[in-house]
Each structure stands twice: as structure tokens, then as C-alpha cells.
Amino acid sequence: MDRYPPIAEHGLVGDLHTAALVSSRGVVDWFAAPRFDSPSIFAALLDHEHGGCFRLASDDPASTCRQLYYPDSAVLVTRFMAPDGVGEVLDWMPPGPAGTPTDRHTLVRAMRTVRGTVRFALECRPRFDYGRAAHALEPRPGGAVFRAPGIAAHLRTGFPVARDGRDVVGDVVLNVGESAYAVFTVCAADGPAPPEPTVDSVTEQLWETVDFWQRWVRGSRYRGRWTDMVNRSAITLKLLTYAPSGAPVAAATMGLPEQVGGERNWDYRYTWVRDGALSVRALLDLGFADEAIAFTHWITDRLRQEDGGEEPLRIMYRVDGEPLLTEETLPRLEGYRGSYPVRLGNAAADQLQLDIYGEALYALSECHEVGLQAGYGGWQVVARTLDRLVDRWDRPDEGIWETRGGRQDFTYSRVMCWAAFDRGLRLASELSRPADTVRWTGARDAILEQVMERGWNESERAFAQYYGSGVLDASLLLMPRVGFLAPKDPSWLATLDAMDRTLVSDSLVYRYDPAASPDGLRGCEGTFSLCTFLYVDALARAGRLSKARYTFEKMLTYANHVGLFAEEIGPSGEQLGNFPQALTHLSLITAARTLDEALDVAHSRHHG
Numbered sequence: 146m147d148r149y150p151p152i153a154e155h156g157l158v159g160d161l162h163t164a165a166l167v168s169s170r171g172v173v174d175w176f177a178a179p180r181f182d183s184p185s186i187f188a189a190l191l192d193h194e195h196g197g198c199f200r201l202a203s204d205d206p207a208s209t210c211r212q213l214y215y216p217d218s219a220v221l222v223t224r225f226m227a228p229d230g231v232g233e234v235l236d237w238m239p240p241g242p243a244g245t246p247t248d249r250h251t252l253v254r255a256m257r258t259v260r261g262t263v264r265f266a267l268e269c270r271p272r273f274d275y276g277r278a279a280h281a282l283e284p285r286p287g288g289a290v291f292r293a294p295g296i297a298a299h300l301r302t303g304f305p306v307a308r309d310g311r312d313v314v315g316d317v318v319l320n321v322g323e324s325a326y327a328v329f330t331v332c333a334a335d336g337p338a339p340p341e342p343t344v345d346s347v348t349e350q351l352w353e354t355v356d357f358w359q360r361w362v363r364g365s366r367y368r369g370r371w372t373d374m375v376n377r378s379a380i381t382l383k384l385l386t387y388a389p390s391g392a393p394v395a396a397a398t399m400g401l402p403e404q405v406g407g408e409r410n411w412d413y414r415y416t417w418v419r420d421g422a423l424s425v426r427a428l429l430d431l432g433f434a435d436e437a438i439a440f441t442h443w444i445t446d447r448l449r450q451e452d453g454g455e456e457p458l459r460i461m462y463r464v465d466g467e468p469l470l471t472e473e474t475l476p477r478l479e480g481y482r483g484s485y486p487v488r489l490g491n492a493a494a495d496q497l498q499l500d501i502y503g504e505a506l507y508a509l510s511e512c513h514e515v516g517l518q519a520g521y522g523g524w525q526v527v528a529r530t531l532d533r534l535v536d537r538w539d540r541p542d543e544g545i546w547e548t549r550g551g552r553q554d555f556t557y558s559r560v561m562c563w564a565a566f567d568r569g570l571r572l573a574s575e576l577s578r579p580a581d582t583v584r585w586t587g588a589r590d591a592i593l594e595q596v597m598e599r600g601w602n603e604s605e606r607a608f609a610q611y612y613g614s615g616v617l618d619a620s621l622l623l624m625p626r627v628g629f630l631a632p633k634d635p636s637w638l639a640t641l642d643a644m645d646r647t648l649v650s651d652s653l654v655y656r657y658d659p660a661a662s663p664d665g666l667r668g669c670e671g672t673f674s675l676c677t678f679l680y681v682d683a684l685a686r687a688g689r690l691s692k693a694r695y696t697f698e699k700m701l702t703y704a705n706h707v708g709l710f711a712e713e714i715g716p717s718g719e720q721l722g723n724f725p726q727a728l729t730h731l732s733l734i735t736a737a738r739t740l741d742e743a744l745d746v747a748h749s750r751h752h753g
Contacts, residue, residue, distance in 0.1 A: 148193040149482045150174075152401055153705035153720040156212055156221040157381065158252070160238035161388035164397040165252055166190065166724070167236050169212040169706065171202030171223050178250045178296075178331045181387060181394045182414040182463055184274040186298065186331065191400050191487050192478040197272030201234050201254050201327055203227060204266035204316060214707050217376055218358035219384055220351065221707070230261025232319065237354045243388045246465070249332040251339070255347055256317070257324040265319065267327055269300050270312040275475050275489065282311045287341075289313045292334065301328045301342050324348075366432035367734075369741035374701055377708035378730035379431055382424060385727045387464035391439025392416040393424055394464060396712070396723035400475075402484035403670040403713055403722045410484050412491050413712075413723040415470060417461045418444065419545065420728050422504035425511050427731040430738045441512045444505050448526045457530040458505060460498045460547075461491065470494040496543040497552070500620075502534055503561025503568075507627060510568035513575065524578045531569045532581055535588045538562040539595075544611070545620045546656055553611035556600040557620040563592040564627040593629070601636065607643035608636070610657055617647050619656045619676035622683045632686035641683060652696040653703075653714055654680045671713035671721045674700070678732035685736070685743040693740055700733075 155166040155174075163183065165176035174189035174196070188196035202210075203225035211224045220237040235255045241247055256265045273280055273293035280293040288306065291298040300306070303325045306315030317325050326347045330339040340346075358380065367375050386393040396413035403409035421440045428437040447466060451457055462468050472492035480487045509527065538559070541552035566589035573580035602609040610618035621640065625632035648655045653672035677700050684693035703714050710729040712722030 149190065151719060152190075152481070152711055152722075152724050153709070155705070155709075155724065156214065156223075156236075156707045157384055157397060157709060157725055158219055158221050158236050158238050159384040159397070160241040160250055161243070161383070161386065162241045162247065163238075163250055164384055165236075165238065166397065167212075167221055167223065169210050169223065171200060171210070171225070171234050173199035173236075173252065173254075175398055176252065177414070179246070179248045180464060181385075181397065182412075184278075185276075186271045186273055186296075188272065188275060188478070190398070190481055191475075192276065192480070195272060195276040195477055195479075197270050197276065198268070199252075199254075199270070199329065200266070200268040201256065202266060203232055204264045205229070212706055214377070215355055216359075217362040217380070218355045219380055220355055220358070225263065227263070230258055230263040230321070232256060232258045232263030232265060234265075235351065237351065239350055239354055240357050241388065246389045248336060249330065249339075251328060251330045253347060253350060254327045254329070255324060255351060256319060256326065258319040258321050260321055262318060262320050265317050265325070267302070267306065267315045267317075268309075268312065269306075269314075269327075269329070271298055275487075276477050277475075280311060282308060282313070284308055284313075290338075295334050297332055297334050297336060299328075299330045299332070299339050301330070301339065302326065303342075303344060364432055367430075367738070369737060370744075371697075371701070371737045371741075374704070374708055375431070375734055375737050378733045379428075379433070381709060381725050381730045382428070382727055382734075383433075383436065385725070386436065386440075387416075390443055390464055390466065391436065392443050392462070392464045392466075393421050393440065393727050395420050395728065396726045398723045399489065400478070400484070400487040401481055401711070401721075401723045404484075405482050405715075405721070406484055408484075408486065409670060410480060410486065410488055411493075411723070412470075412472075412488050413726070415461045415491060415494075416443075416464055418447070418458060418501040419460070419498075419504045420731075422501075422508035423735075424727065424731045425508040427734040427738075429511055431734065437508075438512055441508050444508055445523045445526065448505070448530055449523070452526050452529060456497070457533050458501055459494060460496060460501050461494050468494065493543075493547040496547055497540070498545060498547070499538060499540065499542045499558040500545050500555075500561035502530065502538075503564035503627065506531075506565040506568040506572075507561075510572055513572060521578075524572075524576065527569065527572070528578070528580050531566065531585055534562065534565060535581075535584045538588060538592060546618075553614075554599070555611045555618075556596060556608055557610075557618060557623070559592050559596050559600065560621070560624055560627065560629050563589055563596070563629055566592070567628065596629075597636075605643050607640040616657060617644055619644065619648055619654050619673065619679065622676065622679035625683060625686050626679075632683070633688065638687060641687060644680070648676075649680070652699045653677050671715040673713055674703070674710050674726070674729040675712075675732045677714075678729070678736040681736040682732075682739045685740045688743070690740075690743055690747055694744065697736060697740055 189198035304317035399412035544555035654676040711720035
């Protein structure tokens with residue numbers, strides 16, 4: 146099992162169309178192109194033997210490895226330290242065109258020796274279409290071309306390489322001050338070959354990429370206590386966003402397990418309405434209005450696309466808005482450390498999750514605050530959506546966590562339907578737009594009364610996961626944030642106390658207890674990093690600042706060596722699930738902002 150590095154032992158690089166994971170030992174073991182949700186080219190993380198990888202590293206097996214990002218950028222530096230010398234591999238992807246899909250994507254891997262002498266070894270072993278498609282190898286001077294159905298991959302190196310079956314291997318010795326490169330470009334099968342790189346052109350491209358990211362980060366207006374972590378989370382959110390549409394994917398990967406050896410292995414390379422909508426507030430808080438507005442346009446387009454359909458909105462789409470995400474398993478891949486099945490697509494796309502209407506309206510409302518105003522046609526679509534929701538909110542659904550154990554009257558879904566009507570009414574008033582405000586108001590008030598009556602569990606002294614249940618659910622940590630309850634309402638504080646007793650383990654938060662609330666899947670899972678940051682946010686809003694800050698600081702220690710988080714934290718502190726996860730990083734940003742503001746207010750009162 147040591148063939149598989151820990152999930153956390155990776156950095157992320159990308160070009161705003163797709164992304165690659167690079168292990169701390171210099172192996173690209175995940176890369177799909179031309180989009181995040183395209184078939185994989187390197188997928189050794191999901192099958193060491195059949196997945197494919199691109200290794201560029203010191204050939205000294207005793208070398209010590211360290212990995213970091215060049216400051217405030219998405220350029221990853223992997224260092225190899227050995228008695229004979231110290232070398233570095235710099236990985237990056239030049240940002241692609243913002244508004245146009247393209248089939249051409251380049252991963253640049255530059256080597257340099259900074260002390261002594263280092264021999265770098267290269268292995269390029271692509272396996273196209275999740276290892277299902279055979280490829281032909283065409284050796285070329287200073288590289289090779291790999292051809293598979295519909296796609297070509299051009300490898301260009303500044304040193305000789307040799308055929309190894311259908312793959313390529315090579316090595317180069319660099320003395321102090323010397324550098325070399327390996328440039329991997331994928332394009333359509335009939336696309337023109339990329340220009341021949343040189344050390345000078347690669348170096349120029351490096352600094353252009355660094356400058357792109359550092360200029361973008363300088364647009365952040367965050368000046369709080371956790372600048373490095375917030376900036377890294379913002380860069381990660383940007384890396385996980387498909388620039389041509391403005392839609393963020395939930396994570397860069399598929400199939401990484403929530404329990405090693407278990408079956409909770411999902412494909413997260415799609416856009417969840419919920420994740421994208423919640424990212425809007427985080428981006429606006431940092432001053433990145435363009436990214437927030439781009440997603441709200443995407444949301445409005447989806448509402449327009451589904452207008453008149455069976456449901457006014459689906460829970461997830463591909464980054465271009467395509468709704469078909471048929472789920473299948475990939476039997477050729479053994480899964481990360483034997484975590485099978487590896488799933489492609491996502492059957493949860495067909496689930497009913499009523500909370501997404503609240504999140505969509507929440508995002509539109511947040512963007513209105515910075516001056517984005519939907520056109521009249523866009524408003525009509527929003528109004529029709531809410532008109533239909535008036536008659537459709539009071540239904541059991543699968544809930545936010547996409548459980549496969551049957552529909553329930555989930556409390557969180559009701560709360561977010563309340564938020565949909567609440568934000569819709571606000572927008573209608575502020576924009577002076579026509580709306581059936583009588584019916585919307587009636588639905589909003591009926592939901593609140595129903596949740597207060599049926600969502601409350603008196604024996605637990607808390608709001609429950611679903612009506613009639615005694616199980617708690619961390620999604621309800623959003624209740625005060627969306628304004629359903631005041632953050633110091635007695636019923637909310639009692640719920641927070643109950644969550645402390647049942648969902649919190651050493652400051653880490655489980656989303657729910659699968660044993661007490663069967664979700665239709667075997668096995669268990671770790672604590673949910675999103676929920677831990679939501680817990681910090683709720684504690685800070687409730688005025689429990691010491692606990693909030695300690696919980697936040699503790700949670701930051703679970704980040705990996707370059708500040709990235711997966712979906713979950715396992716029982717031994719290991720990162721689990723797809724990586725890195727957008728929801729975790731956006732909730733980190735929101736928690737940091739809320740906590741900063743609360744601490745500043747408390748400080749000013751103390752010294753006032």
C-alpha cells in the first residue's frame with residue numbers, strides 16, 4: 146500500500162480549465178484534460194499500475210523531499226535534498242483563456258540545481274481515458290508524442306529521452322546553477338505541435354505565471370489574522386473554477402475515499418449549485434467580485450435552462466451546464482489503496498435536494514449587494530422558480546449530504562427553502578420587481594412555523610436532522626448565517642450545545658452519525674472539514690470567541706504542508722476524500738472573516 150502516497154502529500158497546479166496533482170516526491174499522479182471532468186491522462190492515485198503517472202525527481206532514493214508554493218502563486222516547488230546536492234522541480238500550468246474553452250493545456254516541469262550536483266530522472270507513462278484507451282508512441286528528437294483516440298500529448302524535453310515500451314524515460318545531470326525542463330502539452334488529435342520550448346522561454350513563462358497569480362491575490366481586501374491561509378484558500382478556489390463559465394468544481398479529483406478500503410468514493414469534478422452559491426459570499430468578502438458575478442450568471446443560466454422542466458433546478462451540472470452525469474464504475478482501476486469501486490459520473494445528480502433553491506437565491510441576493518442587478522428576463526425566471534417552489538417545498542427529499550437511504554423531511558432543506566423566499570422577497574422589494582409577494586410571504590412564514598414546531602426535538606433540546614428524528618446534523622450550523630435564527634437565540638444556543646455533545650470530537654465536527662441515521666452506505670467516515678469551519682463561524686456569531694478561535698487554530702494544523710484540505714479528517718488526523726475540496730476552503734475563508742470581525746469588536750469594546 147506504500148505505492149500510494151497519503152492524499153495530503155500533494156500540491157495542486159492548474160490553468161483555470163483543469164488541474165493536476167503533484168506528489169511531494171515529484172510524481173504527477175492525477176491529471177485530466179481538456180477539462181476538470183475529462184477522462185484522465187495520469188491517474189496513478191486511483192491505480193498505481195494502470196492509472197499512469199509522470200515522475201520527475203532526484204534519482205537518489207535517499208533524498209529528502211520538501212514542497213512549497215512560490216509565495217502567493219500556483220507555482221509549486223518540490224525540493225530534493227541529498228548529500229551530493231539540492232535540486233528543485235517547479236510545476237505550473239500557464240493560465241488558459243478566460244472566456245473560451247480550449248483543447249490545448251500545458252503542464253510545465255522545470256528542474257534546477259541550487260547546490261552541488263543532482264541527477265534528475267524522468268518517467269512519462271500516460272494512460273488515457275482512465276486506462277481504458279491504448280496509445281501509440283512516436284519518439285521525436287528531444288521528446289515524444291503520445292497518441293490516443295481523439296487526443297495527442299506532446300512531451301518536449303531539453304535532454305535526451307528513450308522509449309520504454311509505450312512510455313518514455315530519461316535522466317539529466319545538472320550542476321549548481323544549471324536548469325532543464327520537461328513540457329507536457331495535450332491537444333486535439335489533429336492539433337498542431339506546440340512550439341519548441343527553450344530554457345529562456347520556459348523561464349519567461351514561469352515569471353508570467355507567477356505575476357498572474359500575485360496580481361490576482363493583490364486584489365484581496367482581507368487584512369486579518371490569517372492572511373497566508375486565506376490567500377491560499379482563495380487561490381485554491383480560483384484553481385478549481387472553470388474560467389470559460391465561471392463554475393467551480395467541488396474538487397479536482399474523483400474516487401478518493403472517505404474511508405480507505407470503503408465504498409464512499411465519489412466523482413467530485415462537477416459543479417454543485419450549493420458549493421458555488423456558498424462560494425459567492427466568500428469571494429465577495431475578499432473583494433473578488435468578478436468571480437462571484439460570473440457564478441451568479443451561471444446560476445441564472447441554469448434557472449433559465451430548467452425553466453418549465455420537471456424541477457426548476459438540478460443539484461449539480463458539468464462545468465458547461467450540461468446536466469447528464471450518468472454514474473458508472475471503472476472496473477479496471479483498483480481504487481486508492483484498494484478503495485473500490487471507482488465511480489465516474491455521479492448518480493446524486495438525479496436526487497431531490499430542496500436546499501439548493503435557498504443557496505441559489507442567497508447567491509443572487511449577495512451579488513445584488515455589490516451592484517449586480519439581474520435583467521428583467523433573468524428576474525422573471527427567478528420569480529417563476531419561486532412561484533413553483535410555493536407548491537413544492539413541503540416534500541421529503543434526499544438532503545444536503547446526498548444520502549442514499551431514502552427521502553426524509555430534512556430540517557436543513559426546509560430552512561433553505563425559507564431562505565429562498567426570504568431572499569426573493571428582499572430582491573423584489575429592493576429591485577422594485579413584480580412578484581407574487583403574498584404567496585411567497587405565506588410560504589416563508591409557513592416554513593418557519595413548521596420548522597419551529599416539527600424540527601425541534603425536545604428530548605435533545607435541539608433542532609434535529611429531519612422531522613421526528615433525534616439525530617443532529619451539522620448542516621444546521623448555517624441557520625444563523627442565513628438569518629433563520631438569531632445567533633444567540635436560546636433554541637439555537639441549545640442546539641449548539643447539543644452538537645458539542647454529539648458531533649464534536651476534539652474540536653472536529655462530524656456531519657451526522659451514520660449509525661444513528663443510516664445513509665444507505667456501508668462503512669463510516671471522518672470528521673467533515675466544512676462542518677468544522679461552519680462550527681467556528683457559529684461559535685463566533687454566538688459570542689463564544691475563545692472556543693471559536695482555539696477550534697479554528699486547531700483546524701488549521703490539519704492542513705497539509707502547502708495549506709490544502711481534502712473533504713474529511715480521519716481518526717488519525719489523515720486527510721480523506723477528494724482533494725483539494727472547494728467547500729472546505731471557502732468555509733475557511735468565511736470562518737476567518739467572521740472570527741476576525743468578532744475578535745475586532747470584542748477588542749474595541751475591551752479597550753473602549
